[in-house]
Amino acid sequence: MDTNRRTFMGSRTWIEMFEVIPPRNANPEALLHDLPPPGFGLLSISDNPGAMPAMSASAAACHLIRNGYDPVLMINCRDRNRIDIQSVVLGAVSLGVRFFLIQPGIHQTLGPMREAKNVYDIDPIQTLKILNDMRRRRIFSNHTRIPGTMDYFIGLFEHPMNGDLDLKPFFFRKKLWHEVDFIVTDPITDFDRLIAWRSAIAGVEGSERIPIFIGLPDVHGVVPETIRQSGHYAGVYYSGAKT
Amino acid sequence: MIVGKPKSIEDIIEMTRPYRRILIVGCGSCLTVCRTGGGREISIAARAISLARLNMPGAFETHEIIVQRQCEPELCEDIPAMAREFDAILSFGCAAGMQTIADLIRTIPILPGIDTQFMGRIVDHRRYIEQCIGCGDCTIDQSEGICLISRCPKAQQNEPCGGSDPADHCEVNPDLECVWVTFARRLGERPGSVSISKIIEPKDWSRSHAGGVRSTPAEPEP
Numbered sequence: 001m002d003t004n005r006r007t008f009m010g011s012r013t014w015i016e017m018f019e020v021i022p023p024r025n026a027n028p029e030a031l032l033h034d035l036p037p038p039g040f041g042l043l044s045i046s047d048n049p050g051a052m053p054a055m056s057a058s059a060a061a062c063h064l065i066r067n068g069y070d071p072v073l074m075i076n077c078r079d080r081n082r083i084d085i086q087s088v089v090l091g092a093v094s095l096g097v098r099f100f101l102i103q104p105g106i107h108q109t110l111g112p113m114r115e116a117k118n119v120y121d122i123d124p125i126q127t128l129k130i131l132n133d134m135r136r137r138r139i140f141s142n143h144t145r146i147p148g149t150m151d152y153f154i155g156l157f158e159h160p161m162n163g164d165l166d167l168k169p170f171f172f173r174k175k176l177w178h179e180v181d182f183i184v185t186d187p188i189t190d191f192d193r194l195i196a197w198r199s200a201i202a203g204v205e206g207s208e209r210i211p212i213f214i215g216l217p218d219v220h221g222v223v224p225e226t227i228r229q230s231g232h233y234a235g236v237y238y239s240g241a242k243t
Numbered sequence: 244m245i246v247g248k249p250k251s252i253e254d255i256i257e258m259t260r261p262y263r264r265i266l267i268v269g270c271g272s273c274l275t276v277c278r279t280g281g282g283r284e285i286s287i288a289a290r291a292i293s294l295a296r297l298n299m300p301g302a303f304e305t306h307e308i309i310v311q312r313q314c315e316p317e318l319c320e321d322i323p324a325m326a327r328e329f330d331a332i333l334s335f336g337c338a339a340g341m342q343t344i345a346d347l348i349r350t351i352p353i354l355p356g357i358d359t360q361f362m363g364r365i366v367d368h369r370r371y372i373e374q375c376i377g378c379g380d381c382t383i384d385q386s387e388g389i390c391l392i393s394r395c396p397k398a399q400q401n402e403p404c405g406g407s408d409p410a411d412h413c414e415v416n417p418d419l420e421c422v423w424v425t426f427a428r429r430l431g432e433r434p435g436s437v438s439i440s441k442i443i444e445p446k447d448w449s450r451s452h453a454g455g456v457r458s459t460p461a462e463p464e465p
Contacts, residue, residue: 078397107415163407174401
């Protein structure tokens with residue numbers, strides 16, 4: 001296991017990450033209710049899941065940190081332009097957030113507020129580039145200098161279940177190029193397809209060092225032991241909702 | 244081409260209800276070609292309004308005219324004189340055409356008969372598909388001649404979003420193929436292309452409508 005993977009995973013060998021859906025109200029108790037105790041794994045906080053307003057992921061992350069958790073802050077590109085995304089990162093890091101997970105976000109016309117206008121200023125790979133420049137080069141997207149240092153991990157989604165497998169290495173390579181730290185797959189419903197996808201990206205230099213979390217549709221999902229023991233995956237990601 | 248969709252006849256009847264004499268102006272360019280604002284369509288609208296008004300009190304009159312291009316003031320120069328005989332103008336031009344007429348005639352209201360939709364092209368069975376949002380920063384040279392901004396609902400420029408269905412249809416408009424599938428097919432037809440490997444940088448949206456209302460530089464008089 002090389003440096004990046006060790007750094008991200010610490011001493012843990014198999015990490016469980018749970019997607020937490022923030023409440024659709026302003027009550028932090030609704031967020032904290034029924035959560036497992038801190039330290040068991042990671043909690044990712046959805047960003048307006050289902051294209052429906054919820055407690056902001058930043059505020060939810062703040063509540064989780066106060067209660068001893070180490071949240072993964074999800075950022076969708078649907079609701080935020082590059083100014084806001086960079087602002088969210090600064091604010092979240094100031095609160096103690098160490099993990100970000102970028103996604104395009106479900107299209108608002110598929111949610112209950114279809115009349116809303118979307119943003120889609122930058123896509124997840126462009127967002128990765130900007131967030132990487134903020135921590136490595138200490139610059140904003142317009143090359144303005146950011147005083148001080150910041151360190152955090154950036155994750156993106158992969159989509160093993162659909163699309164042409166021959167093209168997957170190209171997309172994976174783009175993520176590696178901008179120093180993605182971890183990958184979460186869409187919910188896996190066909191593990192043979194997951195294996196085929198993993199084989200497809202195996203030729204991408206550096207792919208072995210990136211922790212990959214196998215997405216599962218819900219907390220009842222199970223990863224076959226052969227896949228778990230294969231050494232190709234860092235853990236599992238239980239989806240709470242498709243966002 | 245600019246593609247428009249006629250407003251529902253119910254909306255048009257409601258919009259025109261306060262007026263007795265209505266001049267209906269079609270457009271002989273884009274909206275004639277996409278069969279929403281040409282002679283046939285404005286005749287149908289006129290007949291529908293007339294029928295609806297049969298049961299309403301008071302006299303009612305419509306007159307139809309086609310302008311070759313409503314967005315050119317020179318081609319609309321006959322309309323102001325005609326408009327003196329009417330209470331309102333119902334335009335079947337695009338928003339640019341309607342506003343050109345509104346600039347020329349300020350004494351009576353301009354009513355939109357069309358919802359202007361997009362810049363597109365015909366694909367099959369006289370179906371039009373959006374091809375451009377006028378971002379002002381064309382990069383189709385980097386994506387096999389495909390505009391990923393207008394043809395992907397999430398403007399994904401570096402990879403597909405993963406939301407397409409098993410038949411590779413877009414999750415937002417299942418009538419359409421995911422544009423990344425189209426992209427992949429083009430790659431297959433052009434061996435050696437490296438466009439799939441390129442990381443497309445964030446777009447400069449200041450060149451689009453996000454940067455303010457755009458205009459071309461004024462040309463000096465000849």
